[in-house]
Amino acid sequence: MSSASERLLARAAREITPGMVVNLGIGLPTKVVNHVEPDFEVCLHTENGMTGVGRTLPLEHANRNLIDAGGAYVSEVPGSAFFDSATSFAIVRSGRLDLTMLGAFEVAANGDLANWKIPGKFSPGVGGGVELAQKARRVVILTSQVDRAGNPKLKQECSLPLTARACVDRVVTDMAVIDVGPEGFELVELADGITQNEVAEATGAPLIVRQGTLPRF
Amino acid sequence: MRLSDKQCRMESAIAHIKDGDTVLVGGFGVPGTPMTLLQALVNHGAQNLTVIKNDANEPGMGVDHLLRNGQVSRLITTHLGLNSHAIALMNAGTIDVEFNAQGILAERIRAGGAGIGAVLSDIGIGTELAEGKQVVEVRGKAYLVETAIRANVALLHAELSDPFGNLAYAATARNFNPLMAMAADRVIAETEAVLPLGALAADRVHTPGVFVDHVVELEHLSEEYAVVER
Numbered sequence: 001m002s003s004a005s006e007r008l009l010a011r012a013a014r015e016i017t018p019g020m021v022v023n024l025g026i027g028l029p030t031k032v033v034n035h036v037e038p039d040f041e042v043c044l045h046t047e048n049g050m051t052g053v054g055r056t057l058p059l060e061h062a063n064r065n066l067i068d069a070g071g072a073y074v075s076e077v078p079g080s081a082f083f084d085s086a087t088s089f090a091i092v093r094s095g096r097l098d099l100t101m102l103g104a105f106e107v108a109a110n111g112d113l114a115n116w117k118i119p120g121k122f123s124p125g126v127g128g129g130v131e132l133a134q135k136a137r138r139v140v141i142l143t144s145q146v147d148r149a150g151n152p153k154l155k156q157e158c159s160l161p162l163t164a165r166a167c168v169d170r171v172v173t174d175m176a177v178i179d180v181g182p183e184g185f186e187l188v189e190l191a192d193g194i195t196q197n198e199v200a201e202a203t204g205a206p207l208i209v210r211q212g213t214l215p216r217f
Numbered sequence: 218m219r220l221s222d223k224q225c226r227m228e229s230a231i232a233h234i235k236d237g238d239t240v241l242v243g244g245f246g247v248p249g250t251p252m253t254l255l256q257a258l259v260n261h262g263a264q265n266l267t268v269i270k271n272d273a274n275e276p277g278m279g280v281d282h283l284l285r286n287g288q289v290s291r292l293i294t295t296h297l298g299l300n301s302h303a304i305a306l307m308n309a310g311t312i313d314v315e316f317n318a319q320g321i322l323a324e325r326i327r328a329g330g331a332g333i334g335a336v337l338s339d340i341g342i343g344t345e346l347a348e349g350k351q352v353v354e355v356r357g358k359a360y361l362v363e364t365a366i367r368a369n370v371a372l373l374h375a376e377l378s379d380p381f382g383n384l385a386y387a388a389t390a391r392n393f394n395p396l397m398a399m400a401a402d403r404v405i406a407e408t409e410a411v412l413p414l415g416a417l418a419a420d421r422v423h424t425p426g427v428f429v430d431h432v433v434e435l436e437h438l439s440e441e442y443a444v445v446e447r
Contacts, residue, residue, distance in 0.1 A: 026298075047319060048245040048389050062444045065248045065376075065388040071299060073444065082388055084395045084423075085245070085271070086327045089320020093340070124304060127296035128319040130341050165343040 004174040007191060008142060010035045011217040012101060012172045015140050016042055020098040021091075023047070023132055026070040028142045029101035030056075045097060047128040049088045052080030069128065092131045100136035102129065104143045104171075106158040109184040109205040111168040113141065114160035126163065133164035145173040145202045152204030154178065154185060175199050177217070183208060189215045220414055222380040223432045230405045230431035231257040234370050238263060241326065241371040241397040242270040242280055246299070249390035250279045251374040251407045252441040254433070258372070259286050267291040269326070269368060271319065271393055273303035278441050284312065293366070295319040318346060321363050323396055328365035330399025330428075335364045371401035375424070378408035379415075382429025383422040391423060398424040405431045409438065 009028070013035035016022055021043045024030050033055065036042065044053035047069040054075035057063075062073035091097065106114040113133050117123045133139055143153055154171060170188075171178045176199045177189035186208040187199055196214070200207045231254065234240065240258075244250025250270075259282045268289050274280050283289050284303055291313045297303045307314040317325070324336045337360035341347045351362040373394045375384035384406055386394055398404055406424075411434040 046389075048248075049392050050389055059444055059446055063388060064442060064444050065390045067246055067248055067389055069245075071246050071445070071447075082391055085319065085323040085392050086396055089323055092320060093338075123307075123316075124298035125294060125296035125314075125316040126318055126346065127298070130318040130344065130346060131320045134340060162344045 004191070007217065008172060008174050011177065011189075012140065012142050015099065015101070015170070015172070016040070018042070021045055021051070021096055023092070023097050023100040023136065025100065025102040025129065025132065026127070027103045029103065030068070030070055030072065032101060032142070045088075045091060046074070047085075047088055047092075049083050049085060050074075050080060051091070052077045054080070089128065089131055092128070093135045095135060095137060097132070097136040099138045099140065100132045101140045101142055102133060104141045104153060105147075105160050107141055107143070107154050107168050107171055107180070108158045109154075109156050109180070111166040111180040112158050113139070113163045113168050114158040115163050117161045119161065129163050133167045138169050139167050141168055141171045143171065143173055145175040145199070152202055155204040175202060178203070178207070181208065186210065187214065189217050192216050220381040220426070223382050223426070223430060224380050224411060225431050225433065227254065227257045227407070227433045228261075230433055231261045233403055234258060234261060234263045236264045237266070238369040239267040239269065241368040241401050242268055243371070243373045243392065243394035243397050244274075244279065245271045245389065245392035246274070247279070247442065247445060248388065249374050249386060249392045249394050250274060251372045252279055252439060253435055254372040254374075254405060254407050255279055255282060256439075259283060259288070262286075262288070264288055265290045267293065269293040269322075269366060271295050271322065273297050273300040275299045275445070276302045291315070293317065293322070295322055316346075323393065325363050325366040326393065326396045326400045329367035330396060333365055335362050337361070338363055366400060368401040369403065371397040371404045373398055373404065373406040373424075375406050375408040377410055377412060377417055377421075378406060378432055379412050379417045379426070380432060381414060382406060382426035382432050383417055384408065384424040384426070384429065385417060385421050386423050395424045398428045403431070404429045405433065407433045407435050409435055
């Protein structure tokens with residue numbers, strides 16, 4: 001994994017504060033767990049029916065009945081619990097998740113999120129993403145600032161089918177930390193070696209910059 | 218009083234499945250997927266099935282055998298991301314796929330099992346998941362009507378059972394199994410071990426045996442139950 005991705009993950013891990021109940025979405029967000037200290041006070045939830053998710057295990061130590069929602073073999077921590085899928089999403093929809101981190105194809109300036117379908121190209125299904133995006137108390141998106149073709153993923157409006165409307169609170173990218181505020185995207189932190197102008201050019205909507213020196217990560 | 222013994226041969230349980238049936242299949246990935254019952258359904262050959270399962274396993278595993286054998290016309294699911302073959306069948310129009318939000322699929326099945334006609338939820342409002350669904354207003358808030366799901370048959374996998382069909386699941390193999398156990402006219406459970414009546418402690422029972430019609434003890438676990446090396 002590139003150093004930019006590792007920096008993104010390390011920065012994303014700082015979004016987790018002690019005592020939180022957190023769901024890390026499939027893909028990049030799942031890797032955030034490797035940047036959380038082993039004794040950090042946090043309860044990880046996974047959609048397929050577990051709280052107290054521990055670290056990912058190598059295959060030789062895997063329990064065939066113990067996976068996360070992405071299919072990775074995981075471990076228990078002291079105090080883990082297993083439950084059925086209805087209970088698992090009761091946790092999500094009732095607001096028991098303090099934070100979810102998800103990937104994105106597009107994020108709009110009003111917080112709309114598109115991350116499940118590219119018509120004609122990619123539609124594996126929505127899984128638990130709609131409920132996580134719509135009901136977690138805080139939604140942080142982890143993504144590259146631009147797609148493989150170099151187009152901004154943060155846009156004035158999403159062009160792809162939405163996962164949920166006005167759900168995103170913050171976006172952590174390889175270039176910056178950007179909040180979704182009442183007036184749109186607000187630049188709040190810069191990655192080392194990246195300028196404000198570079199972020200603005202890689203963002204497909206106006207970027208509000210606060211006064212003063214921005215923190216670096 | 219004595220509880221009945223519902224153990225039977227796998228083939229005789231599966232023989233009840235008819236062409237055109239709707240079949241609930243437990244599991245989320247490998248854990249909880251009734252791999253052996255699915256293989257028996259392939260051998261049985263029932264056609265034009267509607268299969269309801271969280272996912273479609275992976276190519277060459279579990280429910281994918283039914284897809285490859287051309288027995289499935291419709292799949293109600295939440296995510297096919299690990300099965301490129303299922304996605305190809307969907308894109309080619311060979312199978313009709315209905316995607317549900319995962320927790321909503323769980324609630325629709327639970328409602329079917331609980332004798333409830335539908336549940337109300339705001340999940341997916343303002344997205345294409347809401348298209349075609351009835352909207353009702355309750356206490357000033359809009360909800361989608363998510364209709365209950367019931368099936369002709371449910372196929373489940375449990376770690377332990379007793380002859381009456383009381384079931385206990387292992388770790389994350391629980392997932393959709395206890396919900397599906399309630400929502401079908403005929404419930405068939407494969408189990409890794411059948412304990413004598415009384416040996417599965419009442420407090421350990423996740424699914425009460427009254428929901429279960431047939432108990433099939435697995436003689437051995439095929440490679441499909443093992444840890445997947447991707």
